[in-house]
Amino acid sequence: MTDELVHYSVASGVATITLDSPHNRNALSAQLRRELSASLTKAKDDDAVRVIVLTHTGKVFCAGMDLKEARGAGAGDQGVNEFPRILEQIWTSPKPVVAKLSGVARAGGVGMVAAADIVVAAKEVTFAFSEVRIGVVPAVISLTVLPRVNPRAAQELFLTGDVFDAERAAEIGLVNKAVDADQLDEATDAYVRSLTLGGPAALAATKELLASPRPATPADGFPDMLKLSAQFFAGEEGQEGIRAFGEKRKPNWVPQD
The missing domain is CATH 1.10.12 (Lyase 2-enoyl-coa Hydratase; Chain  A, domain 2)
Known part of the structure; x- marks a missing residue:
């Protein structure tokens, strides 16, 4: 049996969904997409769950689509066709979604960050809309990113593909708070506690x-x-x-x- 790439746990009204595919930088492979979508559905349907925390293992939150799976596939067979469902699940979840990042986010990973309601990132975390660097377009993720991010910053970062840090991400509206790595748990927990007080x-x-x-x-x-x-x-x-x-x-x- 294939090991799971997404772990799910619930404690004190909080569902924690953890991406755990470090061998490919938590890329959005078919298995990871399937398990992530199932976990989001599970959290939505569980009346005991009040808040969802989306996090990861390893040095990368999510590197975007799995390029090995994308290589050679036709337009109708690309994994990106399944990605809108995941973004919509995060964006429309009736339970607030908090993204907790201690590692890098790229491309589709940034799209998931933007879809979350609240984002806390360690200061050393970096982001990039790297699509243009490999000749593709940040089309799907634009629907979650553009409502969040300052328009002038989006113009710059979508077109250049340049890397930017968590403090810049907070300045342009992508991230709520950039904190020292040793304060990441505390900052995330503070948001979670506040959210569980709401009806x-x-x-x-x-x-x-x-x-x-x-x-x-x-x-x-x-x-x-x-x-x-x-x-x-x-x-x-x-x-x-x-x-x-x-x-x-x-x-x-x-x-x-």
């Missing part, structure tokens, strides 16, 4: 809100936003949160250690 349904609805097109003016959006707000104030989760606030206790959705 599950409220977090999912807020993610949808953040991804929705903005109305032309505030007045155009008020009717729909008022309806959404009132539903949550009156809903089961909102009422529990209001009671918990008044009673100075944690709401019932906060995981118990």
Whole structure:
């Protein structure tokens, strides 16, 4: 039996998905894509899971598509055809996704970073949109990267393929926080703790809100936003949160250690 390339574990409401294919720099091989997609589905369907942490073993988070598998394949047989599903799973996950990087991200790996809700990276981590350097286009990942990254920086980095560090990634909006390597666990855990304090349904609805097109003016959006707000104030989760606030206790959705 082939060893698994993606490990999945759950503790205290947190599902940790770990890419573990260091022999090929955690490249997006057919097996890794299949296992990663299955793990994301598993986390989504588990009511006990409140937050997803996406991380890795080795010195590379993800090097992008597996070029050995891509070599010689026709357009219809390229593994990149399956990649949009993974990006969409991360982007639309009703549970917040936190990416934790202690190693390099390239090409499709950067696309997954951009799809995550929150990203913490060690300062020595580097990134690159390396597609043009091998004669291909960062087409699929542009759909997650461009909404996150400063347009002028995207123009530069997509066209040059140049390597940039985690602090630059934070400056342009790709990463939330660049920290010293020995602070990576602490910084990630702090985000995870904050996310688990939010109501599950409220977090999912807020993610949808953040991804929705903005109305032309505030007045155009008020009717729909008022309806959404009132539903949550009156809903089961909102009422529990209001009671918990008044009673100075944690709401019932906060995981118990």
